[in-house]
Amino acid sequence: MAEIQLRDLWKYYDDVAAVRGINLDIEHNEFIALVGPSGCGKTTTLRMIAGLEDITAGDISVGDRIVNEVAPKDRDIAMVFQNYALYPHMSVFQNMSFGLKLRKTAKEEIERRVNLAAEILNIEELLERRPKQLSGGQRQRVAMGRAIVRDPQVFLFDEPLSNLDAKLRVQMRTEIKKIHQRVKTTVVYVTHDQVEAMTLADRIVVMNEGVIEQVGSPEEMYDAPETLFVAAFIGSPSMNFIPCRVEANNGGLSVRLSDDLTFPVPGDRNDRYGSCVGKEMLFGIRPEHITDKRPHTDPTHHDFTSDVIVLEPMGIDTMVFINIGETEITTRSRPRAVSQVGETMDFTIDMAHMHLIDPETEKVL
Amino acid sequence: MVSVPNVDRAAVAPPPGPFRSRMKKRLGPDIDGYGFLLPATIVMVSLVVYPFCLAVWFSVSDAFVGEPASYVGLENFIYILTEDDIFIETIWNTLLFAFWSVLFKVVLGLSCALLLQRILKLRRFFRGSVLLPFVAPTALSTLGWWLILDPTYSHINWILANVWPFSYFGWGPYNFLGNPTLAMASVIFVNIWRGIPFFIITILAGLMAIPDHLYDAAEIDGASTWRKFYSITLPLLRPVLAIIILFSTIFTLGEFNIIYVLTRGGPMNSTHLFSTYSFTYGILNHEIALGAAVALFLFPILVVIVVFLLRMVRRDTSHEL
Numbered sequence: 204m205a206e207i208q209l210r211d212l213w214k215y216y217d218d219v220a221a222v223r224g225i226n227l228d229i230e231h232n233e234f235i236a237l238v239g240p241s242g243c244g245k246t247t248t249l250r251m252i253a254g255l256e257d258i259t260a261g262d263i264s265v266g267d268r269i270v271n272e273v274a275p276k277d278r279d280i281a282m283v284f285q286n287y288a289l290y291p292h293m294s295v296f297q298n299m300s301f302g303l304k305l306r307k308t309a310k311e312e313i314e315r316r317v318n319l320a321a322e323i324l325n326i327e328e329l330l331e332r333r334p335k336q337l338s339g340g341q342r343q344r345v346a347m348g349r350a351i352v353r354d355p356q357v358f359l360f361d362e363p364l365s366n367l368d369a370k371l372r373v374q375m376r377t378e379i380k381k382i383h384q385r386v387k388t389t390v391v392y393v394t395h396d397q398v399e400a401m402t403l404a405d406r407i408v409v410m411n412e413g414v415i416e417q418v419g420s421p422e423e424m425y426d427a428p429e430t431l432f433v434a435a436f437i438g439s440p441s442m443n444f445i446p447c448r449v450e451a452n453n454g455g456l457s458v459r460l461s462d463d464l465t466f467p468v469p470g471d472r473n474d475r476y477g478s479c480v481g482k483e484m485l486f487g488i489r490p491e492h493i494t495d496k497r498p499h500t501d502p503t504h505h506d507f508t509s510d511v512i513v514l515e516p517m518g519i520d521t522m523v524f525i526n527i528g529e530t531e532i533t534t535r536s537r538p539r540a541v542s543q544v545g546e547t548m549d550f551t552i553d554m555a556h557m558h559l560i561d562p563e564t565e566k567v568l
Numbered sequence: 569m570v571s572v573p574n575v576d577r578a579a580v581a582p583p584p585g586p587f588r589s590r591m592k593k594r595l596g597p598d599i600d601g602y603g604f605l606l607p608a609t610i611v612m613v614s615l616v617v618y619p620f621c622l623a624v625w626f627s628v629s630d631a632f633v634g635e636p637a638s639y640v641g642l643e644n645f646i647y648i649l650t651e652d653d654i655f656i657e658t659i660w661n662t663l664l665f666a667f668w669s670v671l672f673k674v675v676l677g678l679s680c681a682l683l684l685q686r687i688l689k690l691r692r693f694f695r696g697s698v699l700l701p702f703v704a705p706t707a708l709s710t711l712g713w714w715l716i717l718d719p720t721y722s723h724i725n726w727i728l729a730n731v732w733p734f735s736y737f738g739w740g741p742y743n744f745l746g747n748p749t750l751a752m753a754s755v756i757f758v759n760i761w762r763g764i765p766f767f768i769i770t771i772l773a774g775l776m777a778i779p780d781h782l783y784d785a786a787e788i789d790g791a792s793t794w795r796k797f798y799s800i801t802l803p804l805l806r807p808v809l810a811i812i813i814l815f816s817t818i819f820t821l822g823e824f825n826i827i828y829v830l831t832r833g834g835p836m837n838s839t840h841l842f843s844t845y846s847f848t849y850g851i852l853n854h855e856i857a858l859g860a861a862v863a864l865f866l867f868p869i870l871v872v873i874v875v876f877l878l879r880m881v882r883r884d885t886s887h888e889l
Contacts, residue, residue: 254787286779
């Protein structure tokens with residue numbers, strides 16, 4: 204069993220706190236993605252789990268033992284690095300077998316394991332090559348192979364796909380998911396790409412400035428972000444935020460987005476937002492919840508018109524940029540329902556998916 | 569049929585003259601480039617190629633200062649190899665001198681570079697100060713060593729005689745430059761002292777070029793410190809090591825200053841190297857032909873070393889970091 208626990212984990216570099224007292228429980232065989240912008244502490248956290256960085260304060264346990272003082276090699280982990288970290292002077296076989304050799308594994312066993320990993324990763328014919336003779340995707344596979352042959356309790360991935368081109372990245376993403384399904388083990392996966400996190404992980408941990416903003420399944424992250432940061436970070440294109448004022452309205456509530464645009468808040472949220480009446484808040488809504496006008500009966504759907512500023516065709520959908528008050532927002536429409544730039548267009552907004560954010564605490568209510 | 573627009577190139581640029589176009593065919597499109605090479609070529613020819621050819625001519629002639637020279641074939645070489653015992657001793661001296669000097673420079677240079685890489689405080693100070701032996705003029709710093717090793721005024725002998733615990737054992741005084749073995753050890757020591765900064769700085773640069781993540785990967789793979797050095801640092805440093813060993817071997821085999829200042833080849837010719845012995849023949853004894861033969865004796869040996877080491881470098885750099 205290889206659950207990982209982080210308890211009140213701190214990391215200081217001189218006077219700078221990179222990780223500020225985070226707590227996290229990772230379950231056995233769970234795929235966890237640590238995601239956040241550059242410098243949010245996600246890689247530092249991963250390196251602390253690996254044992255490559257000392258811990259300033261707190262505890263890390265793998266399985267049921269605390270590993271704070273345990274050397275990386277004795278933690279039963281394997282790591283895949285961002286730039287692959289393949290030994291340039293060794294063949295693929297030697298790269299993959301180096302760790303086993305150091306552990307004095309029998310020669311036949313080394314060969315068996317390397318061949319098995321090579322088969323899983325489809326790199327059997329590359330075993331005699333040097334890293335220089337490999338493409339980016341192949342190097343990535345070898346780096347994973349090196350981890351797989353060790354048969355570790357925990358896999359650590361440090362932005363493994365960020366050096367690949369866009370197409371290969373998508374392909375390898377699927378590959379990693381397949382491999383995880385085949386080689387069941389606990390995975391901690393660091394990335395700054397929220398799409399990678401969403402597609403791969405069982406649970407996502409969003410980090411920002413050394414603290415954990417939110418932990419949850421990809422769906423929870425997307426549908427019910429708890430902070431402004433998570434709401435903005437997860438989803439592409441990202442959520443729209445419009446300054447608004449909450450108003451009482453015939454026993455219900457409404458949000459005023461501009462002088463001439465107010466929408467009623469769904470009735471079931473009256474209690475939640477009741478205390479905000481009269482306050483300046485942030486209204487959050489994802490692009491796909493403002494569409495071209497469609498027939499609807501749902502009481503949470505409302506129509507409005509606006510001028511089209513910019514169009515971004517994506518193929519299946521077209522992103523339509525419009526102004527609400529002073530704020531430029533993104534909406535998502537079917538290509539054939541879109542007007543020309545400069546013309547007015549009818550939209551439907553689905554208030555059931557709105558979020559209300561307190562600009563002072565940056566919490567989603 | 570699709571017609572290709574007929575662009576008249578001659579109408580765009582003036583046609584090259586017949587001489588120019590013939591040269592272009594032979595030398596490639598950028599014939600102007602050869603013009604830019606000219607200044608460097610003149611310097612190289614007048615300062616390197618001409619003296620070298622002159623030395624080759626002297627070595628196969630009976631040149632003597634103030635007399636016309638005539639061709640004598642390999643007579644000079646046969647003479648120094650068969651009838652000149654000092655020359656045979658010089659060959660051994662040179663090999664001994666170069667072997668121990670380069671060996672110690674590699675080992676100590678590598679050790680110091682590894683230490684310097686780990687030093688975080690006062691980093692610039694240490695890195696700068698190791699360069700001191702390198703930047704001081706050799707003749708001048710060797711005079712300092714001459715004083716330190718002098719039989720009468722030697723600092724080392726004074727320490728051996730007057731400072732506990734050395735004084736207790738009654739070691740010394742030694743005649744460092746007067747005893748053949750000690751003299752050789754002394755000139756080797758000063759050569760190491762003088763040459764080590766070059767090794768340290770170059771190896772340090774080589775060490776910095778090895779990416780940290782390789783060590784992270786090795787750490788996770790379970791490599792001990794020694795194993796990381798042996799399996800990662802050393803193989804990736806090999807091209808750098810090969811180059812500096814090559815340079816150092818060439819310069820050490822041709823060492824002159826240190827020997828000339830400290831021992832002048834003595835005592836009893838025990839520290840003569842090719843260069844000092846050649847100087848003795850050619851300048852002091854006016855036998856330019858024999859001096860040139862001694863100096864050129866080194867040339868084929870150097871060519872072999874250079875070819876061997878450069879091959880090794882080429883093979884080693886076939887990987888990228």
